Amino acid sequence: MLNSLEFVKVASVSEILKRSFNTKIFSLNRIKYEELWEDALKYIKGVYNSKNEEFNSSSPFAQLLSVILHLGRMIIYYIEDAINGTNIKTAWRPDQIRGLATLTGHDPGRAVASRAAVRITYNGSSDDLNNRIVYIPNKLKMTNILNGQNYVLMLGSNSVRMTFAPGNYINGNIVQGKVTIQSATSDGGTMQSFNFAERNYTTIDQYFVYVYVNDVPWKTVNSFIDMGMDEEACVVKTGQSGGIDVFFGNGDFGKVPEAGATIKCEYIVTSGNAGNFDKEIMNSSNYWQLDDKGFLTDGSMVDLTQYLNLECLTDCILGSYYEDITLTQRIAPYCSRSFVLATPTNYKYFFEKMRMFSVVDVIQGYNTADDKDAELNYQNAQYRYAEIKNQYMNAINLYGKNSDMASQLSEQLATASKKLKQTLTVLENSKMDDNTVYLFLIPDISSRIGQNDNYFTCDESKSFGLTADEKYNILNLIDMSGQGIISVEHRIMRVLYPRFAINIAVRLWEGYDYESVYTSIITKLSAYFIASNRRDRIPVSDIVALCEDISGIDSVSVYFDADPNNKNLYGNDFNGIDEYGDVVLERTIVNRLGKNVVVRDLFPLFRGGFTNENGIEYSDIQQRDVISAVNVTVTGYSSNNLQTNLENKISSGR
Numbered sequence: 001m002l003n004s005l006e007f008v009k010v011a012s013v014s015e016i017l018k019r020s021f022n023t024k025i026f027s028l029n030r031i032k033y034e035e036l037w038e039d040a041l042k043y044i045k046g047v048y049n050s051k052n053e054e055f056n057s058s059s060p061f062a063q064l065l066s067v068i069l070h071l072g073r074m075i076i077y078y079i080e081d082a083i084n085g086t087n088i089k090t091a092w093r094p095d096q097i098r099g100l101a102t103l104t105g106h107d108p109g110r111a112v113a114s115r116a117a118v119r120i121t122y123n124g125s126s127d128d129l130n131n132r133i134v135y136i137p138n139k140l141k142m143t144n145i146l147n148g149q150n151y152v153l154m155l156g157s158n159s160v161r162m163t164f165a166p167g168n169y170i171n172g173n174i175v176q177g178k179v180t181i182q183s184a185t186s187d188g189g190t191m192q193s194f195n196f197a198e199r200n201y202t203t204i205d206q207y208f209v210y211v212y213v214n215d216v217p218w219k220t221v222n223s224f225i226d227m228g229m230d231e232e233a234c235v236v237k238t239g240q241s242g243g244i245d246v247f248f249g250n251g252d253f254g255k256v257p258e259a260g261a262t263i264k265c266e267y268i269v270t271s272g273n274a275g276n277f278d279k280e281i282m283n284s285s286n287y288w289q290l291d292d293k294g295f296l297t298d299g300s301m302v303d304l305t306q307y308l309n310l311e312c313l314t315d316c317i318l319g320s321y322y323e324d325i326t327l328t329q330r331i332a333p334y335c336s337r338s339f340v341l342a343t344p345t346n347y348k349y350f351f352e353k354m355r356m357f358s359v360v361d362v363i364q365g366y367n368t369a370d371d372k373d374a375e376l377n378y379q380n381a382q383y384r385y386a387e388i389k390n391q392y393m394n395a396i397n398l399y400g401k402n403s404d405m406a407s408q409l410s411e412q413l414a415t416a417s418k419k420l421k422q423t424l425t426v427l428e429n430s431k432m433d434d435n436t437v438y439l440f441l442i443p444d445i446s447s448r449i450g451q452n453d454n455y456f457t458c459d460e461s462k463s464f465g466l467t468a469d470e471k472y473n474i475l476n477l478i479d480m481s482g483q484g485i486i487s488v489e490h491r492i493m494r495v496l497y498p499r500f501a502i503n504i505a506v507r508l509w510e511g512y513d514y515e516s517v518y519t520s521i522i523t524k525l526s527a528y529f530i531a532s533n534r535r536d537r538i539p540v541s542d543i544v545a546l547c548e549d550i551s552g553i554d555s556v557s558v559y560f561d562a563d564p565n566n567k568n569l570y571g572n573d574f575n576g577i578d579e580y581g582d583v584v585l586e587r588t589i590v591n592r593l594g595k596n597v598v599v600r601d602l603f604p605l606f607r608g609g610f611t612n613e614n615g616i617e618y619s620d621i622q623q624r625d626v627i628s629a630v631n632v633t634v635t636g637y638s639s640n641n642l643q644t645n646l647e648n649k650i651s652s653g654r
Contacts, residue, residue: 037069094325098240101328107222108238108328109353113205113268114176114275114319115473118153119311121169122162126307134294134302135159136170139179141291142310146282149275150178152268164307176275176319177205177268186213188259190250196265197243203322204244205268207477209236211246212264213257227254272321273447279312286310314469318477320355327355347437354477356447359533361440361600363493378423385416436489441466441474442603445530454526456622456629460607465495497605498576499563500583501618504547504556504632510640512552518624518632520550525606525630535600538583554638561618563610569602576604606630 091097098108120136138160140153154173162170182196198204211218211234219233224247227233233254235247246265248257257263290304330352347362392409399405443466449458466474471492478490502525508517524546532538540558547556560583562575570576570587578584586600608629609620619628 037066040065040069091329097325097329102240106328109323109355110204110206110238111270111272111322112318112320112354112356113208113270114273114277114316116174116279116316116469117171117313118174119169119171119313120153120162121309121311122164122166123307123309124166126164129164129302129307130166132164133297134162134164134304134307135296136162136294136304137292140304141178142174143289143291144277144282144287145289146287147274147277149176149271151176151275152179171313174316175205175208175268175270176316177208177270179266180269181264181266183265184263186248186257186259186261186263188256188261190248190256192248192257194246194263194265195239195243196246196267197239198269203269203271204238205270208268209244210266211236212262212266214261215264224249224253229253230255270319273319275316275319277316279315282312282316314472315467317467317470318354318356318473323353323355327352347439350478351439351441356444357441358445358530359440359442359535359603361535363438363440363600374423374427378420378427381416381420381423385413385420388413388416436491438491438493439474440493440495440601442495443470449530454522455529456522456526456607460605460620464497464603464605466492493601496569496602498566498569498602499608499610500576500604500606501561501608501610501612501628502543502558502606502630503561504543504558504630505635506547506553506632507555507635508552508637509554510637514632514634515624517550517552520552521547521632522622522630524550529606535585537578537585538604540581561612561616564613565610576602 091100101108124130136153136155136159138153138155138158140155142151142153143149144151151174154175155170156172160170160172162168180198184194184196186192209220211220213232216232219227219231220236221227221233222235224235227235227249229252231249231254233249235254237245237247239245244265244267246263248254250256286309288305288310290308290310292304293301294304295301348360351357351360388409392406392413395403395406395409442464445455445458445463448463449455453459474492475490504521506517508514525543528542528546538560540560543558544556547553547558559581560577562577562583564575566575567573570584571589574584574587576584583604585602585604586598587602588596589599606629607620608618608622608627611617616627619626622628622630624632
């Protein structure tokens with residue numbers, strides 16, 4: 001019988017490795033216990049048989065082997081887990097992903113508070129306060145009665161003086177959430193760090209975080225290298241264990257707070273996109289309660305709710321929830337290690353982290369549709385100026401310079417000259433795009449569609465484009481982040497919306513009704529277009545594949561139809577559908593150097609609302625029995641016997 005000591009004698013690591021590689025006891029990539037047992041049993045039986053001895057699986061030695069294999073299996077599991085955990089793309093535990101994301105410089109995104117510009121007006125309801133000066137405090141707490149959310153009034157200074165006279169007003173901004181303040185004490189050491197814990201760190205706003213040392217505001221930055229020598233600055237990050245982490249420097253990078261100094265962290269706890277609203281709805285009545293008091297010059301308090309009305313000048317927008325772990329895993333590799341927006345990848349990282357967009361594309365330095373319009377307007381102005389000038393010279397030759405005709409044309413020529421200079425200025429400005437970053441942004445469509453709507457029935461004006469308020473605030477967020485390069489100009493591209501319709505012919509299996517199949521098609525297509533972020537084309541094959549996956553459909557054919565007006569967008573007499581029947585999402589223009597440039601400023605709308613070149617009218621209201629965005633026609637029915645036979649063959653593998 002084989003001496004069991006042979007299995008447990010001490011050996012060097014090299015010997016163990018050599019032995020394992022030479023004998024290959026375990027097949028590669030096999031960590032199931034049953035497979036390990038079979039491999040080990042086969043190997044040991046082979047050893048015993050070579051010595052003319054028998055080994056049985058029920059022996060005490062086999063039981064010991066079982067324990068060893070279980071331990072080995074766990075070791076293999078942990079090794080595999082450790083290997084996977086070193087790669088952010090294969091890591092699966094949240095702590096692994098966050099740790100790896102931190103190494104890239106990624107700061108997990110917290111919630112973003114919605115905000116709006118507001119005007120606060122005296123309502124003239126008190127004779128006692130008429131013409132009195134009232135001080136309105138900054139960061140005044142408010143409650144919106146309609147949505148039940150808390151807001152904070154931002155005025156830019158500790159308080160603002162307002163004379164209570166009819167028609168008087170002040171402007172400010174509101175931010176959804178509550179102000180929270182936490183304090184700590186400095187020990188005077190270098191590289192101090194403080195964690196200001198919050199029950200749920202994900203509700204802390206990403207941007208409205210302020211740090212004070214002995215009530216003096218200190219600058220917040222993204223990294224230690226952004227702090228100058230002895231500069232009153234600190235690094236603010238999302239805490240790995242929750243809340244906010246604040247880091248101070250060592251004197252060379254950032255000033256060290258003196259021993260005993262009070263460190264105060266002020267931040268806003270927000271509800272994310274729950275605070276968003278349309279100004280038209282909110283301005284329809286007085287839904288605001290001002291929770292903090294104002295005060296007079298003598299120090300007496302004033303109930304501001306009684307005397308002030310609040311009007312929203314813009315929609316309350318940009319509120320979003322925190323960054324989930326799947327988003328962290330996807331975007332962290334694209335983080336800029338220098339914490340600046342230097343490449344298109346950095347911009348995509350910045351905007352996708354905001355969780356507000358369905359499509360994000362970034363283009364640097366090329367002619368946009370605005371450039372093309374500027375050039376066209378200049379050419380038209382040139383033509384008009386030359387035309388009037390020619391008429392003016394002819395009038396002088398025929399009637400004289402002082403004639404009524406010449407005088408009239410002289411005035412027209414002066415106007416045309418002014419127009420020409422204006423269009424030239426616009427054109428020259430449009431060409432100065434070497435340091436311009438163009439942002440192609442489509443809002444998060446899913447968040448804008450009502451519960452009872454889908455892609456085809458939602459409000460088109462609100463679902464597929466950004467408002468002027470949103471564009472303004474998005475550009476402001478770039479400035480607030482401090483990540484923009486000072487020499488770079490940011491512009492949000494004007495999106496062009498070519499229109500299309502989808503015609504689908506299906507052959508159904510017997511027993512399936514048209515209505516259920518139609519509903520399934522609409523549901524599938526709605527989900528596809530809401531989630532689609534393709535920037536090259538919408539292929540017919542995608543639609544065919546979606547339909548083929550629907551129960552009841554035997555065969556399907558699909559073709560797109562296009563609005564003839566699309567030719568005005570694409571140019572070259574092209575309506576957007578290529579020779580393969582696919583919808584193309586790019587166009588070609590000629591830049592100022594005479595070269596063809598591919599431009600991707602299109603976002604297709606499969607919403608009908610046009611008449612095709614053959615006179616067929618596609619309604620913009622999706623209806624089953626009306627030609628509209630999606631039209632489904634049944635070409636016939638196939639026997640159930642055929643379907644049953646086909647399913648049987650597939651299941652049997654024949």
